[in-house]
Amino acid sequence: MNQQVFNYVAVPTQYVEVEGIRYAYRSLGKPGKVPVVCLQHFTGTLDNWDPVIVDGLATERPVILIDNTGVGNSGGQTPDNVLDMSRDAIKVISALGIQKCDLLGFSLGGFLAQAMTSLKPELFRKLIIVGAAPQGAKALHSFPQLVEKAFALPPKEQYLFVFATKSENSRAKIAATLERLYIRTDDRDQSATMDAIKAQISALTRWGTDPVTIDLSKITQPVLIVQGSDDEMMDSAASLDMYKKLPHAVLIYYPDAAHGSFNQYPELFVEQANSFLNKFD
Amino acid sequence: MNQQVFNYVAVPTQYVEVEGIRYAYRSLGKPGKVPVVCLQHFTGTLDNWDPVIVDGLATERPVILIDNTGVGNSGGQTPDNVLDMSRDAIKVISALGIQKCDLLGFSLGGFLAQAMTSLKPELFRKLIIVGAAPQGAKALHSFPQLVEKAFALPPKEQYLFVFATKSENSRAKIAATLERLYIRTDDRDQSATMDAIKAQISALTRWGTDPVTIDLSKITQPVLIVQGSDDEMMDSAASLDMYKKLPHAVLIYYPDAAHGSFNQYPELFVEQANSFLNKFD
Numbered sequence: 001m002n003q004q005v006f007n008y009v010a011v012p013t014q015y016v017e018v019e020g021i022r023y024a025y026r027s028l029g030k031p032g033k034v035p036v037v038c039l040q041h042f043t044g045t046l047d048n049w050d051p052v053i054v055d056g057l058a059t060e061r062p063v064i065l066i067d068n069t070g071v072g073n074s075g076g077q078t079p080d081n082v083l084d085m086s087r088d089a090i091k092v093i094s095a096l097g098i099q100k101c102d103l104l105g106f107s108l109g110g111f112l113a114q115a116m117t118s119l120k121p122e123l124f125r126k127l128i129i130v131g132a133a134p135q136g137a138k139a140l141h142s143f144p145q146l147v148e149k150a151f152a153l154p155p156k157e158q159y160l161f162v163f164a165t166k167s168e169n170s171r172a173k174i175a176a177t178l179e180r181l182y183i184r185t186d187d188r189d190q191s192a193t194m195d196a197i198k199a200q201i202s203a204l205t206r207w208g209t210d211p212v213t214i215d216l217s218k219i220t221q222p223v224l225i226v227q228g229s230d231d232e233m234m235d236s237a238a239s240l241d242m243y244k245k246l247p248h249a250v251l252i253y254y255p256d257a258a259h260g261s262f263n264q265y266p267e268l269f270v271e272q273a274n275s276f277l278n279k280f281d
Numbered sequence: 282m283n284q285q286v287f288n289y290v291a292v293p294t295q296y297v298e299v300e301g302i303r304y305a306y307r308s309l310g311k312p313g314k315v316p317v318v319c320l321q322h323f324t325g326t327l328d329n330w331d332p333v334i335v336d337g338l339a340t341e342r343p344v345i346l347i348d349n350t351g352v353g354n355s356g357g358q359t360p361d362n363v364l365d366m367s368r369d370a371i372k373v374i375s376a377l378g379i380q381k382c383d384l385l386g387f388s389l390g391g392f393l394a395q396a397m398t399s400l401k402p403e404l405f406r407k408l409i410i411v412g413a414a415p416q417g418a419k420a421l422h423s424f425p426q427l428v429e430k431a432f433a434l435p436p437k438e439q440y441l442f443v444f445a446t447k448s449e450n451s452r453a454k455i456a457a458t459l460e461r462l463y464i465r466t467d468d469r470d471q472s473a474t475m476d477a478i479k480a481q482i483s484a485l486t487r488w489g490t491d492p493v494t495i496d497l498s499k500i501t502q503p504v505l506i507v508q509g510s511d512d513e514m515m516d517s518a519a520s521l522d523m524y525k526k527l528p529h530a531v532l533i534y535y536p537d538a539a540h541g542s543f544n545q546y547p548e549l550f551v552e553q554a555n556s557f558l559n560k561f562d
Contacts, residue, residue: 252531
């Protein structure tokens with residue numbers, strides 16, 4: 001397994017400073033087209049992106065992956081809410097000299113994609129939102145309990161609990177993703193600290209409990225929403241709610257898949273994402 | 282407009298005889314792969330397939346389009362129920378010497394795809410079901426009233442009423458589809474007769490009102506379900522119901538689209554359909 005050679009696992013971590021804070025990022029891919037900026041899930045760092053997906057997107061466009069404030073090798077203190085995280089991520093994108101980009105937001109990163117586009121619409125061309133939910137999503141009210149349950153498990157089981165369904169097929173595919181996250185051995189990112197984790201738990205929970213402030217009907221960018229059939233954390237149906245509110249969205253559900261939908265079908269996702277980013281408008 | 286040259290508009294109609302009935306079909310495409318057999322919507326004939334879609338699929342595989350019993354240039358009397366239509370279509374496929382194929386079923390054709398796979402699972406590899414619903418779908422109870430409303434309109438408005446949303450964007454794209462259906466001038470199919478239309482109205486309505494006999498959870502083939510955000514005829518949510526029952530389905534919703542979802546986004550559909558047929562399993 002994993003005999004395939006991936007570019008992403010050898011891309012060096014780079015740094016950019018914004019207001020005295022040093023942010024970690026990695027960049028690769030075919031130049032020329034609009035870059036896609038990737039925003040990671042709860043506790044996730046630059047090492048949590050599946051190299052199949054990153055390399056697949058990078059064959060067609062520049063891909064830039066960032067650690068947000070206080071996460072991985074980025075400095076600063078992780079905000080306890082999505083809007084402040086979004087303001088930080090916008091500053092990082094601007095500091096990188098990007099005037100127009102696409103966003104790929106996974107889970108918490110998918111919340112940021114919604115908020116960032118609402119805050120600064122002119123910066124974003126298209127969005128891909130995977131395993132996420134709109135503001136006010138009820139399933140997030142019990143996010144802290146779910147995290148507690150997950151953190152009680154050994155590492156591999158924790159990963160499978162969050163990202164796979166109970167089926168053997170789903171577990172095997174997500175286990176293969178997990179293996180790919182460790183192909184890279186050098187220049188790895190630091191794991192999320194307890195401070196970052198606490199702040200992110202607050203941000204994720206508040207996305208569900210705080211008043212809704214973002215009007216999704218005003219997001220006119222094309223949006224590709226990807227979700228699994230059985231994502232308990234976000235509630236799969238929340239993606240349909242989000243889809244109905246967005247005026248220009250495509251919604252794709254994958255079968256027998258939980259929160260790690262795009263990790264379970266990485267080749268299919270890459271084709272659909274590249275097609276959406278290249279052609280859909 | 283329509284400067285593009287399509288192969289499908291020049292493909293001759295062929296005939297195959299089954300139990301004394303002559304069935305019309307057209308065949309084109311790259312040989313080698315599993316063929317996809319296309320099953321048409323209410324009143325639709327061989328001339329109602331968008332050449333963008335047929336040609337797009339045909340770049341990668343053999344495409345075979347058939348007129349079912351009593352429809353277009355096919356002889357015989359149209360059955361008044363989906364199961365008998367499905368038995369006929371299976372006979373035509375077998376008469377063509379096909380031992381394994383994929384199905385692309387649009388609307389009524391999507392009902393047939395479900396029933397045919399249930400009747401003879403070993404004949405079918407993968408299914409694509411566009412703008413359809415599972416047995417028992419409530420929206421179909423008022424199908425005769427919807428047809429009456431549609432038939433009261435002039436031809437172009439009738440087509441837009443059925444396949445487009447009320448938006449200018451959707452109407453313009455579906456109007457472009459309608460134009461492409463008339464690029465072909467020679468060797469056209471006969472329009473559906475009143476007898477065929479009456480039988481199809483019965484079959485469509487009964488799909489919603491008759492007892493559910495097909496167990497979708499037993500259809501183990503990979504299924505790609507495509508639907509528009511606003512298909513009133515089928516009720517867009519019925520595709521989600523169907524998706525949940527099928528163990529191995531991908532569901533895609535297109536934005537601002539009604540019953541003609543794949544006609545409105547033909548290039549995107551072709552990419553997603555080819556990707557699904559080539560790689561997903």
